Amino acid sequence: MKIRLPSGKTEDIDLGPLTVEELLRELDIAQGEVLVSRDGEIIPEDTILNIDDNIRIMQVVFGG
Structure with a gap:
């Protein structure tokens, strides 16, 4: 999946299926500090x- 990070950097991550919560944990991003859109x-x-x-x-x- 293509992920645009808060820094503006884009990464291709070969994970899935997984929940938004699992993705944020994998990326070490605090859930309460971000919004996620698809x-x-x-x-x-x-x-x-x-x-x-x-x-x-x-x-x-x-x-x-």
């Missing part, structure tokens, strides 16, 4: 990802 739609952490998916991981910014 084909432009935000998806929950229990969504099953497949090897042919295009995934984008976006950093969440907190502030006040």
Whole structure:
């Protein structure tokens, strides 16, 4: 699957099927700090990802 990381870097990862939660754990990314989208739609952490998916991981910014 193609994954666009918060840094803007794109990686091809040969994993799947796995959940968003498992992917973030594999990439050592804290789940509470990012949003994950597939084909432009935000998806929950229990969504099953497949090897042919295009995934984008976006950093969440907190502030006040």
